[in-house]
Amino acid sequence: MTMRPLLALFVAMLWASPSVVAMAESSAPSIEVWKSATCACCGKWVEHLEANGFAVTVNATSPSMLDRIKRKVGIGRTLASCHTGKIDGYVIEGHVPASDVKRLITEKPDAIGLSVPGMPIGSPGMEQDGKTEAYDVLLVKRDGTTEIFARH
């Protein structure tokens, strides 16, 4: 008897999920990215976003300007990576997978944004001969603390 409502819920979820996916893909989310003109892995990350349906505006920036931008948006030294992006008021620092950016703008948590500190091998834009290392996508809170948003 108790299984029936659960089953109904499960079926309802199955029905709901494809439409949620379709909604997320129907409008191209637009992201603005700041990076140095010569950063190759940054360029590959931009291509990764575009391949996943993002409209990307790229700003070529000097390293010192990039540092200033990171500091201004609340990305400290320990959270920093090569490029910095902004989407829907959120900061996207480093090689964050497109799927996590989409989840962020769908779930809309109260936070500064996401960061993948450093440049982990195998993250989007950092592919090297199929090698990968484990990395976490961090949710950067308004007080500067972080929590794990996704593990890869």
Ligand SMILES: [Cu+2]
């Ligand atoms: Cu990089």
